Structures are given as C-alpha cells and as structure tokens.
Amino acid sequence: MNISIIGTGYVGLVTGTCLAETGNNVLCIDIDENKVKRMNNGEVPIYEPHLDLLFHRNIKASRLHFSKSLKEGLEHGDIIFLALPTPEDEDGSADLSYVLGAAQEIGKLLKNYKVIVDKSTVPVGTSEKVRHVISSVTDVEFDVVSNPEFLREGFAVDDFLKPERIVIGSNSDKATALMEKLYKPFVRSGNPIIVMDEKSAELTKYAANSFLATKITFMNEIANFCEKVGADVDKVRAGMGTDSRIGKRFLFPGIGYGGSCFPKDVKALYKSGKDEGYEFDILNAVIRVNDLQKKILIPRITSYFNGDVRNKTFAIWGLAFKPETDDIREAPALYIIDELLKNGAKVQVFDPEAMPNVKRQFGDQLIFSANMYAALKSADALIICTEWSIFRTPDFERLKNNLNNPVIFDGRNLYDVEDMEKEGFYYRSIGRNFKKA
Ligand SMILES: NC(=O)C1=CN([C@@H]2O[C@H](COP(=O)(O)OP(=O)(O)OC[C@H]3O[C@@H](n4cnc5c(N)ncnc54)[C@H](O)[C@@H]3O)[C@@H](O)[C@H]2O)C=CC1
Numbered sequence: 369m370n371i372s373i374i375g376t377g378y379v380g381l382v383t384g385t386c387l388a389e390t391g392n393n394v395l396c397i398d399i400d401e402n403k404v405k406r407m408n409n410g411e412v413p414i415y416e417p418h419l420d421l422l423f424h425r426n427i428k429a430s431r432l433h434f435s436k437s438l439k440e441g442l443e444h445g446d447i448i449f450l451a452l453p454t455p456e457d458e459d460g461s462a463d464l465s466y467v468l469g470a471a472q473e474i475g476k477l478l479k480n481y482k483v484i485v486d487k488s489t490v491p492v493g494t495s496e497k498v499r500h501v502i503s504s505v506t507d508v509e510f511d512v513v514s515n516p517e518f519l520r521e522g523f524a525v526d527d528f529l530k531p532e533r534i535v536i537g538s539n540s541d542k543a544t545a546l547m548e549k550l551y552k553p554f555v556r557s558g559n560p561i562i563v564m565d566e567k568s569a570e571l572t573k574y575a576a577n578s579f580l581a582t583k584i585t586f587m588n589e590i591a592n593f594c595e596k597v598g599a600d601v602d603k604v605r606a607g608m609g610t611d612s613r614i615g616k617r618f619l620f621p622g623i624g625y626g627g628s629c630f631p632k633d634v635k636a637l638y639k640s641g642k643d644e645g646y647e648f649d650i651l652n653a654v655i656r657v658n659d660l661q662k663k664i665l666i667p668r669i670t671s672y673f674n675g676d677v678r679n680k681t682f683a684i685w686g687l688a689f690k691p692e693t694d695d696i697r698e699a700p701a702l703y704i705i706d707e708l709l710k711n712g713a714k715v716q717v718f719d720p721e722a723m724p725n726v727k728r729q730f731g732d733q734l735i736f737s738a739n740m741y742a743a744l745k746s747a748d749a750l751i752i753c754t755e756w757s758i759f760r761t762p763d764f765e766r767l768k769n770n771l772n773n774p775v776i777f778d779g780r781n782l783y784d785v786e787d788m789e790k791e792g793f794y795y796r797s798i799g800r801n802f803k804k805a
C-alpha cells in the first residue's frame with residue numbers, strides 16, 4: 369500500500385519505517401526542513417534502538433522517502449497518518465492546533481478518497497472535529513479513523529513490530545478493512561486488532577497512559593511511606609508484583625514519571641473530565657504527587673549539606689526521562705538541575721544519548737562530561753536520575769576516588785543498600801532501609 373505519515377517524530381518515524389519494513393511504500397512528511405534534509409541524507413534524527421538498521425534498509429529498498437511537501441504526501445498515500453504533536457496547552461488540555469491545522473490543509477488538497485488516520489493522542493471527539501474541519505473545505509469522499517499508538521520510547525521498534533494489541537476506532541467498514549489489511553503482518557502471533565467506535569478508541573489511549581501513571585505514582589507513595597516506617601519498597605514490590613492481578617511491571621518507584629506523554633496525557637484527561645463536569649479525583653492526586661516526587665531528592669540533598677549547596681559541585685548521571693532514549697521532555701533530571709543551579713550549586717552531567725538535547729536547553733550553565741567517571745571529578749555528591757545500564761555496575765573504587773565525598777543520591781534504586789554501606793558510601797535511595805541519623 370502507499371502510505372503517508374504527517375509528522376516524523378518518535379511516533380511518525382517509527383510508524384513509517386516499520387510500515388515500510390512490511391513492504392509498503394511510505395512517504396514521511398515533516399514541516400521541519402532541516403529534519404527532512406537530514407533524513408534525506410541518511411541520518412536518523414532521533415535515538416531509538418534498532419531504528420537505524422530498518423531505516424537504512426528501507427531507504428535502500430526505495431520503500432521509505434521523506435519530503436516537506438504535504439501536497440506530495442496527499443498525492444502519495446492511500447492512507448494518511450497524522451503523527452503530530454498534541455502538547456499540553458496552558459489550561460492542561462491537549463493543544464489540537466497541529467492536528468486540526470493539518471486537517472484543514474489536507475481538506476484543501478484532497479483529490480480522491482483517502483483514509484485519514486489519527487495516531488496522535490487526542491481527547492474524545494477529536495476524530496469528529498477532524499472530519500468536520502476536512503468536510504468544511506472539500507466534497508471529496510474520505511474517512512477518519514482513530515488509531516492510538518502504544519509504543520514506548522526506547523522499545524519503539526519492537527513495540528510497533530510486535531504490538532500487544534492494535535486499537536482501531538472507526539465507523540466505516542471500508543476504512544476498517546484497509547486498516548486491518550495494513551496491520552495484519554504485525555499480529556501474526558495472534559495478538560488482537562480491536563475494532564471499536566472512535567470515541568472509545570480515543571479514550572482507551574488516555575485511560576491506558578493514566579492508569580500506568582497512577583500505578584507508578586501509587587508505588588512512589590508506598591516507597592515514601594516505607595521510609596517513614598523502616599520498610600523496604602523492593603521487598604514490598606516483589607511481594608505485591610507476584611500477584612498476577614497486580615503484575616510485576618510498572619511498580620518501580622523513583623523520582624517521578626516524565627516523558628513527552630504521561631505528564632501531558634494525565635493532565636489532558638483530567639481537563640477533559642472537568643470540561644464534562646466530572647472531577648477525576650484520582651488523577652488530580654496523581655498529578656500532585658508526581659510533581660512532588662520529581663523534586664524529592666532536593667530537600668534530602670540540601671539537608672545533607674546542612675541547608676546550603678552554594679558552591680557545592682554535583683555530578684548527575686542520566687538526563688533522559690528514561691534509559692534508551694535521547695528524549696528529555698519532562699525529565700526529572702531537569703527539575704533537579706534547575707533547583708541546584710537556582711541554589712548556587714555547580715552541576716556536571718553525563719548521559720549516553722541525551723546531552724546534545726540538554727546542551728540546547730542549558731548551554732554553558734552545566735559541565736558536559738565525556739564519560740560517567742569524568743562527571744564525578746571533584747564533585748561533592750553523585751545524583752542518579754536515569755537507570756541507563758552502564759550505571760548499574762560501576763567501578764565503585766574509581767567512583768569513590770573521583771568524588772570529593774563518597775555520597776550518592778540514587779533516584780532509581782540501582783544498588784544494594786547493604787553493599788553500598790559496606791563500601792563506605794552515604795547512600796540514599798527511594799523507599800529502602802533508610803535509617804534516620
Ligand atoms: N513519543 C511517544 O513515545 C509517543 C507519542 N504518542 C503521541 O503521538 C503524537 C506525536 O508524538 P511524538 O512523535 O513524540 O512527537 P514529536 O514531537 O517527536 O514529533 C512530531 C513531529 O511533527 C512535526 N510537525 C509539526 N507540525 C507539523 C506539520 N504541520 N506538518 C508536518 N509535520 C509537522 C514536527 O516537526 C515533529 O518532527 C503525540 O500526540 C503523542 O502524544 C503516542 C504514543 C507514544
């Protein structure tokens with residue numbers, strides 16, 4: 369099939385590349401000329417494991433192309449995917465200007481039947497709005513389908529190629545049949561394509577993300593309480609997670625959820641509730657608790673240094689909002705860096721992939737280190753914000769020798785508490801055997 373993807377970010381580029389991988393001819397459109405130029409020069413503009421290989425293979429096979437022209441996109445694709453940003457608006461709602469703006473342009477360019485697929489995360493009723501915007505500028509036949517995306521950054525290619533489910537919200541048999549044909553190669557192992565009405569599909573996406581954010585937040589609160597009563601959240605997690613009704617995944621406490629989606633999606637669902645006169649109490653609490661959790665290390669650090677971090681130097685390991693991505697949107701590390709700089713501290717950072725993005729935001733306010741050990745040089749403490757694999761088994765002797773003080777604030781519970789105490793570290797993690805001084 370001929371497929372066009374409008375918006376070539378984390379979702380659009382992965383979708384386009386994976387659809388090319390199953391033999392479709394894909395044209396990816398992006399408004400960012402520089403990005404299109406880089407992709408046409410063979411450069412993958414984001415870090416996403418395994419994407420490189422598929423990207424180059426499909427370009428070589430002439431199944432994957434890039435352009436900045438929406439007109440070309442409309443001429444090429446029988447199915448047009450919208451993978452456009454839906455960022456948080458000032459009032460917490462999802463900003464639909466990218467999606468509806470593109471819909472209007474699409475309407476003007478429409479010459480024959482197309483299926484317009486919304487892959488962006490959007491509130492209930494958006495497909496209807498897209499339909500309305502397009503039909504207000506054209507008489508040409510078209511269908512709109514909601515097809516929310518569930519991929520995770522860092523696992524995006526695997527998640528797309530082997531999805532646990534595909535959700536299609538459609539009120540057109542013709543469009544549904546085309547979508548099922550397109551996705552058939554991805555569900556050979558028997559995972560379902562779940563077809564439903566478009567409103568339910570739109571809500572499924574927000575419900576899934578908000579549920580996962582709630583699960584993490586619940587564990588963060590349990591972890592905080594563990595510290596009050598001297599329990600160990602790792603043990604509690606193991607005890608809970610083995611109940612198959614709860615499950616082992618997404619029970620890891622830390623310094624709050626971040627990323628381009630959970631924070632904005634929880635807020636958008638909360639705001640949708642408000643707009644309908646429904647108060648999502650649980651989401652309100654999730655938002656509040658997560659905001660506090662992102663900064664939970666700050667009072668601990670400040671109190672360790674007797675209330676004053678001025679002229680102290682901190683090493684930070686991990687800047688991305690999670691491992692295996694260069695994405696720093698809503699990354700907890702950025703909140704911690706902000707607070708430390710505001711309080712007069714110096715900050716030396718290392719991240720395997722996210723440093724260029726952080727450099728664009730913080731410039732020379734930070735020292736960017738060539739490797740994880742260089743970041744420790746003469747630092748008064750190490751703060752761990754992202755659980756990249758390379759941080760899991762460091763050379764503790766080298767770590768201790770490079771630091772001014774053997775002090776670690778670990779926001780991701782990477783090390784064993786007793787081992788660290790034996791090694792002579794002051795080691796503070798989240799929700800584990802913290803003994804009050
Ligand atoms: N990042 C993720 O892991 C996931 C994101 N989503 C949802 O997918 C949507 C897209 O997210 P991301 O891919 O992360 O966004 P992104 O910000 O990485 O990429 C969006 C792309 O759209 C381009 N763009 C903006 N306006 C355009 C226009 N008028 N025409 C053509 N291109 C345009 C931008 O230049 C950018 O390259 C959002 O609604 C998000 O909530 C859903 C599942 C996973």
Ligand SMILES: O=C(O)[C@H]1O[C@H](OP(=O)(O)OP(=O)(O)OC[C@H]2O[C@@H](n3ccc(=O)[nH]c3=O)[C@H](O)[C@@H]2O)[C@H](O)[C@@H](O)[C@@H]1O
Pocket residue numbers: 489517518519520521522577580584617618619620621622623624625626627628629630689690
């Ligand atoms: O809509 C989206 O954009 C995507 O959002 C999340 O994917 P992603 O944000 O890439 O990453 P996750 O692995 O879900 O992690 C999100 C945040 O939760 C945190 N987290 C995750 C799991 C956990 O146990 N504890 C925890 O603190 C991570 O550190 C990270 O900050 C969802 O997992 C995807 O299904 C969804 O498609």
